[in-house]
Amino acid sequence: MTGAAAKNPPRGRPRSETAKRAILASAMELLLDQGLSSMSMDDVARRAGVGKATIYRWWPSKERLALDALAAEWASSASAQGRDTGTLRGDLLALLRPWVRQLKRRPYARVVAGLVAAAQTDAEFAELYRQHFIGPRRSASRDLLLRARERGQIAADTDLEVALDLLYGPVYHRLLHGHAPLTQRFAEQVIDAVITTISSDRPNA
Template structure:
C-alpha cells in the first residue's frame, strides 16, 4: 500500500532543486535587479506560489542559489596532516569554481542588499558567510589539536587574512583568482600564524 504522506516529497524536492537551478542560471546571465520571480518560475516550470513557499524574497532565493552552487565543492577536506595542506584542499577547489563563472557580480549584488537591509544582512551572514568560515575554523581547531599552532591563535583574524584577499579579487576582478594566488595567500598568512623556530 502506498504511503500517502511520502508521495509528495520527491516531487517537492525536485521542484525546489529546479527553482535553485533556474535562479542560479538567471543570476549568472543577468544582474540580480533584472531577475524576477516570474522569470525563475517560468525557467523552473513551477508557479510563483511554489517559490514563495520556500523563499519570501528574491534576495533570499539568490542567496540559497549561490550557496547551493558553491556547496558542490567538497564540504570538508580530508586531513592532509598539515594546516597548509588542509587549507589548500579547502580553498583551491572553491577558488576554481568561484572564478569559473561571473559569481563576483552575483555576490556584489547580495552584498549591496546586505548593506541596506539589516534583516537580510543577518540572513546573509548566518546562511552564507558563517558556514564557510566554520569549515575553515574546524581546520584551525584540528591544527591546534595536532600541536601545529598555538592554542591561543586568533582564528577569526586568521580567517579574515585568508578569505579577504580571495574575495577581494573575486569582487574587484583586477587580477585572476588562481591556484598560485591561493597558495601565496595561504603561505603568507601562515608565515604570521605558525610558530617560528625555537
C-alpha cells in the same frame, strides 16, 4: 505498510524536491546572466516551469532565493572542508583549491556582489547572509585552524578570527574587484602568507 501504500507511495515530496531543484537551478542561471537586481520571481517561475506562488511558498524574497541558489551551487566545492591531511598547509589547500576552481567556472562575482549589496540595506537579510553563507565556511575553516593549534603548528595566541579574515579577504577582494586573476597559484600564495603570519615558530611567537 500495506501493499497498496508500498505500490503507491506519497508523491508530494518527490514533486516538491524536483520543483525546488528546478527553481534553484533557474535562479542561478538568471543570477549569472542578469545579476540579483535584474532577476525577478516571474522570470524564475517561467524558467523553472512552476507557478510564482510555489516559489513564495519556500522563499519570501528573491534575495533569500539567491542565497540558497548560490549555496546549492557551491555545495560541491565544500566537500573537502573537513579533510585532515596532517598539516595546516595541506588542510588549507584542500579547503581553498576546490572553491577557487569553482569560482573560476562561472561569473559568480556579480552574484556575490548582489548579495553583499542587499546585506548593506536589509539588516534581516544581512543576518541570514552571515548565518547561512559566511558562517558555515568560516566555521569549517576555524575547525581546521583549531586542529592545527592542537598539533602545535600555529601559535597558541593566534587570533583565529583575524586569521580567517586574512585567508578569505584576498580571495573576495580579487573576486569582487577583478583587478587581478584569481588563480590556484594566488590561493597558494595567500595560504603561505597566512601560515607564515600565524606559525608557531615565527619570531616572538
